[in-house]
Amino acid sequence: MALRVQKYGGTSVADIERINNVADRVQKAYDADDKIVVVLSAMSGVTDSLISLARQASKTPDKRELDVLLATGEQTTAALLAMILKSRGYKAKSFLGFQAGIHTDNSSGKARILDIDCKNIQLALKDGYIAVVAGFQGTDDDGDITTLGRGGSDTSAVAIASSLKADVCEIFTDVDGVYTTDPRICSNARKINKISYEEMLEMAILGAKVLQIRSVEFAKKFNVPLHVRSSFNEEEGTMVVNESSDMESVIVSGITCDMNEARITLKRVPDQPGVSAKIFTPLAQAEISVDMIIQNTRSGGETDLTFTVTKDDFERAKEISYKVAKQIGATEILTAEEIAKVSVIGLGMKSHSGVAATMFQALASENINIRLISTSEIRISCVILAKYAELAVRTLHTAFGLDQEQ
Amino acid sequence: MALRVQKYGGTSVADIERINNVADRVQKAYDADDKIVVVLSAMSGVTDSLISLARQASKTPDKRELDVLLATGEQTTAALLAMILKSRGYKAKSFLGFQAGIHTDNSSGKARILDIDCKNIQLALKDGYIAVVAGFQGTDDDGDITTLGRGGSDTSAVAIASSLKADVCEIFTDVDGVYTTDPRICSNARKINKISYEEMLEMAILGAKVLQIRSVEFAKKFNVPLHVRSSFNEEEGTMVVNESSDMESVIVSGITCDMNEARITLKRVPDQPGVSAKIFTPLAQAEISVDMIIQNTRSGGETDLTFTVTKDDFERAKEISYKVAKQIGATEILTAEEIAKVSVIGLGMKSHSGVAATMFQALASENINIRLISTSEIRISCVILAKYAELAVRTLHTAFGLDQEQ
Numbered sequence A, B: 001m002a003l004r005v006q007k008y009g010g011t012s013v014a015d016i017e018r019i020n021n022v023a024d025r026v027q028k029a030y031d032a033d034d035k036i037v038v039v040l041s042a043m044s045g046v047t048d049s050l051i052s053l054a055r056q057a058s059k060t061p062d063k064r065e066l067d068v069l070l071a072t073g074e075q076t077t078a079a080l081l082a083m084i085l086k087s088r089g090y091k092a093k094s095f096l097g098f099q100a101g102i103h104t105d106n107s108s109g110k111a112r113i114l115d116i117d118c119k120n121i122q123l124a125l126k127d128g129y130i131a132v133v134a135g136f137q138g139t140d141d142d143g144d145i146t147t148l149g150r151g152g153s154d155t156s157a158v159a160i161a162s163s164l165k166a167d168v169c170e171i172f173t174d175v176d177g178v179y180t181t182d183p184r185i186c187s188n189a190r191k192i193n194k195i196s197y198e199e200m201l202e203m204a205i206l207g208a209k210v211l212q213i214r215s216v217e218f219a220k221k222f223n224v225p226l227h228v229r230s231s232f233n234e235e236e237g238t239m240v241v242n243e244s245s246d247m248e249s250v251i252v253s254g255i256t257c258d259m260n261e262a263r264i265t266l267k268r269v270p271d272q273p274g275v276s277a278k279i280f281t282p283l284a285q286a287e288i289s290v291d292m293i294i295q296n297t298r299s300g301g302e303t304d305l306t307f308t309v310t311k312d313d314f315e316r317a318k319e320i321s322y323k324v325a326k327q328i329g330a331t332e333i334l335t336a337e338e339i340a341k342v343s344v345i346g347l348g349m350k351s352h353s354g355v356a357a358t359m360f361q362a363l364a365s366e367n368i369n370i371r372l373i374s375t376s377e378i379r380i381s382c383v384i385l386a387k388y389a390e391l392a393v394r395t396l397h398t399a400f401g402l403d404q405e406q
Helices: A016-031 A046-057 A063-087 A118-127 A152-163 A196-200 A213-222 A245-249 A273-286 A311-326 A355-365 A386-399 B016-031 B047-058 B063-089 B119-126 B154-165 B197-202 B213-222 B245-249 B276-287 B311-328 B355-365 B386-399
Strands: A003-008 A035-040 A091-094 A102-104 A113-116 A130-134 A138-139 A146-147 A168-173 A194-196 A228-232 A238-241 A254-258 A260-272 A290-297 A300-309 A330-338 A339-345 A372-378 A377-383 B003-008 B035-040 B090-094 B103-104 B113-116 B130-135 B137-139 B145-147 B169-173 B195-197 B227-231 B237-239 B254-258 B261-270 B292-297 B302-312 B330-334 B339-345 B372-376 B380-387
Touching: A003 A016, A003 A152, A003 A254, A003 B090, A003 B154, A016 A063, A016 B245, A035 A063, A035 A152, A046 A063, A046 B016, A063 A091, A063 A130, A063 B063, A063 B090, A063 B227, A091 A118, A091 B063, A102 A152, A113 A152, A118 A130, A118 B276, A138 A152, A146 B090, A152 A213, A194 A196, A194 A245, A196 A238, A196 A330, A196 A386, A213 B302, A228 A330, A228 B137, A228 B245, A238 B213, A245 A355, A254 B254, A260 A273, A260 A311, A260 A339, A260 B372, A273 A290, A273 A300, A300 A311, A311 B195, A330 B292, A339 A386, A339 B130, A355 A377, A355 A386, A372 B197, A377 A386, A386 B130, B016 B063, B016 B330, B035 B261, B047 B063, B047 B169, B063 B090, B063 B130, B063 B137, B063 B372, B090 B119, B119 B154, B119 B261, B137 B154, B154 B169, B154 B213, B195 B197, B195 B245, B197 B213, B197 B237, B245 B380, B254 B386, B261 B311, B261 B339, B276 B292, B276 B302, B276 B311, B292 B372, B292 B386, B302 B311, B311 B330, B339 B386, B355 B380, B355 B386, B380 B386
Parallel strands: A003 A035, A003 A168, A035 A130, A091 A130, A102 A138, A168 A228, A194 A238, B003 B035, B003 B169, B035 B130, B090 B130, B103 B137, B169 B227, B195 B237
Antiparallel strands: A102 A113, A138 A146, A228 A238, A254 A339, A260 A300, A260 A330, A290 A300, A339 A377, A372 A377, B103 B113, B137 B145, B227 B237, B254 B339, B261 B302, B261 B330, B292 B302, B339 B380, B372 B380
């Protein structure tokens, strides 16, 4: 007998028919003598409708009350699935955040789970119930309802799986698993069978479509095996697990492409201690998160400093940069919005050399100029002009031997 | 400084514009230095939509889960009103059933409030907050969500008012108050300024449109002054209060008409001890509630026994009656669905004689035949043919001097 936590996303519970399909699958697992905890998202579109309702009520809806409102979405699907299972003769019971013992901090709208008191769920499982948990929600110290942010149901599921020491946490979604790259860009993209938490985190850009990144961090921290799979077929999806020795034989696991960044370069910054702090402190204070930071040496005690931010933060970052440039005496500011960051990711880089060279050669072979480079232990990223993004992804996918076998 | 509990019904919170109107009214009361607790229903139509969604999920939705689903309706309006008040710069906070300390028994769908632990609300009021409470819901001993049945938000409001020892519980609705009779039947119907709990209970049929009867029982028990008034204007409505000496000067307060009953007569029932029990025990076991019971004496050790049930229960009651009739040897069963029960209600009956005579004369003057009669201390009811219902109501309304002054 295994203990399985199954999480179903919004498209998997989009209407009564689909919730019935979810019930089929849950029923099958239960009949196979597994203990089942189901974690549900809101029906697809519902969270957005609720946010738009809130915006009609107030231009800047109070965060505490927005969470109370949003929590109704998952409450609805949990009640409906439990009803369906019961009408089929199964023992089932819904649990809201506060009933499931999901205790969070008080950051409305982006709360973090502090701990889980699973005793209600454990009792129900012991009594043979299928536990149906409303994802995305918890309560804080004051008993206020909180929500965990976009995709928070993934984190609910992983946290519950960790707390219950479940054998697996299955993330059911509308795609078959995690792919080597975005199949819409590269028709040769392949489903990955097994990937490490670390790679999955670096592949945030691919992963974000199927898994909330925070849930992967959580799974890594507590060593919860994740199985990302489709709720519309029976195929095996992608296992996200701890790094294992066999993984390093694959040098590169995936290629990502992020079109959502913009670049700011401060030219001729005086090369003095404390100058970087003068630039990045006001950005941090404005809650602008900076991705890449690259500093080139120039002659004459000056340097060029380049960084990237998300397009959402670009205008504000630019304003702040102009102010700072005046203060520190930088001569010029260059900006670029039409950029793409392509990355190759793989645990194998730790033990194999030459990955960077292969990447640069591949891009060069298509005459794609590299503007910026940054690296981590298992990732190399190059910023290029946005118009080359798709070509770069396909080229790299082939160069690293990731293309689907024909 | 007064402590006011204000309850707004579904039509008063039907959309964001109307919730804004509610906010206007709450704000005004708060600015007048009152402490305010607002209890809200779901937007009109929402509860019905949720029930229909549940029926799509299951023909007979599990009651526990139905309550979890239905509770989202009031959760939504409470969050929205709190948002609006906060965006206007007021301190406001929503409370769900479990946060408001509304503790009920475990009868899903028709739970009764056992007690209220108002400490969270009291703390909020002390800190200058407007407390916005989701009506209709509570939690039972197991921490399961329960709902209080149709119109349950009235009961929530009265219970909270009682627990907080509020100065008044204002029930805002889409009518101006309680009328002497249904204005759609009788254009001369008048708004009643002041009525006793007892009369209000007898006027259930009129009252049900504006007040859940259980809430009146609750108000009577704990002596909570109710003010039933319109949320669309500033007029005073109807005060529902303890009986006071000045009330008895009005002999009849209102006329009601109930078209929702049907009649069953068992002819020639053996007039023996225990026969009534044989008839009414199986009806009670089938959870059919019987309204009027009239037994006429016949000669020859036989009697006719007539009773009325709601039309919903009519078919089942008829079936049971036929079975019982065989067992006890009743010779014949007569039934009638096209009946109406008209009642005159008034505390004054306690001290004034002749009310029955006036009623019978008034009906006779219009050639309306009375089929059944039953009475309570402050009510006289006559069953007549349904086609005379409106005429009877208008005739009685005039006969007892209730017509509006022209």
